Amino acid sequence: MQSQAIVTVFASILxxxxxxxxxxxxxxxxxxxxxxxxxxxxxxxxAERKLRLKIVADGLEKLYRLQPKAQAAVEKAAGYAVFDITxxxxxxxxxxxxxxxxxxxxxxKPVYMSSLRAGTGPGIGxxxxxxVFVFKSKEAMDQFVFAGGTGGxxxxxxxxxxxxxxxxxxxSIDIYQIPESxxxxxxxxxxxxxxxDRQLE
Numbered sequence: 001m002q003s004q005a006i007v008t009v010f011a012s013i014l015x016x017x018x019x020x021x022x023x024x025x026x027x028x029x030x031x032x033x034x035x036x037x038x039x040x041x042x043x044x045x046x047a048e049r050k051l052r053l054k055i056v057a058d059g060l061e062k063l064y065r066l067q068p069k070a071q072a073a074v075e076k077a078a079g080y081a082v083f084d085i086t087x088x089x090x091x092x093x094x095x096x097x098x099x100x101x102x103x104x105x106x107x108x109k110p111v112y113m114s115s116l117r118a119g120t121g122p123g124i125g126x127x128x129x130x131x132v133f134v135f136k137s138k139e140a141m142d143q144f145v146f147a148g149g150t151g152g153x154x155x156x157x158x159x160x161x162x163x164x165x166x167x168x169x170x171x172s173i174d175i176y177q178i179p180e181s182x183x184x185x186x187x188x189x190x191x192x193x194x195x196x197d198r199q200l201e
Contacts, residue, residue: 040199049200052101052112056082059100059130062178070176073134079104079141081133083115083194084180088126096192098131102145104138111145112200117192132176140172145196 040048059082064071074080083100096117101110135141 037199045200049110049112052099052200053110055084055099055130056101056103059084059132059178062130062180063132063176066178067176070132070134073174074132075105077105077134077136078138079106079135081111081113081135081144081194083113083131083133084128085115085131086126086128087117099197100131102133102141104141106138112197113145113194114197115192115194128180130176130178130180132178134174134176136172136174140170144173144194 060071060074079102081100081102083098085096085098087096096115098115100113100115102113103110133144135144
C-alpha cells in the first residue's frame with residue numbers, strides 16, 4: 001500500500017509539472033530531436049536569429065553592469081555563449097529550457113544553440129536566468145559545441161540573488177549566472193544538454 005501511494009503521489013507531481021507554463025518532460029533528447037519540429041519559414045528564421053542576438057546583447061549588458069571585470073574576460077577569451085534559461089522546480093521535477101548564441105571571438109560567426117534539461121531533486125519555484133559561458137580555449141569551446149555542452153554544468157546551486165556569480169566544474173570554462181526574474185530554491189541534479197539549433201543554421 002505504501003509503495004502504491006508513493007507511485008500515485010509521484011504521478012500527480014509529474015502531471016502538475018506538465019501543466020506548468022513552459023514546462024515539458026524530456027528524456028535524454030538528442031540534438032537530432034530538433035528535426036521533428038515544424039520547419040521555420042525564412043521570415044521566422046530571421047526573426048528568431050534577431051531574438052537570439054538580442055538575448056546576447058541583454059545578457060552581456062547585465063553581466064557587465066554587475067561584474068565589470070567580466071568584459072575583459074569575454075573579449076580576450078577564445079569565445080563565449082549567452083543563453084536565456086527558464087527553469088521550473090516542482091517538488092521532485094526539474095525542467096529547463098533555453099536558447100542562446102555562441103560566438104568564436106576569432107571568426108565572429110554566431111552559432112545558434114538551445115538547451116534542455118529534465119531531472120529530479122528537491123526544489124520549488126520558477127526562475128529565469130542569463131547564463132554566460134566564457135571559453136578560455138578553442139578546445140573547450142569546440143567540446144561544448146560538438147559534445148553536447150558537456151564542458152559546463154550549473155546544477156546543484158541555490159540562486160536567489162542578482163550578483164552574477166561565476167562557477168564552473170571545468171577550469172577552461174567560466175560560467176556566469178545572472179537571475180533575471182523569479183526566485184528558486186533548489187538542490188537538484190540532472191544533466192543539461194546544450195546543442196546546436198539546426199533550424200537556424
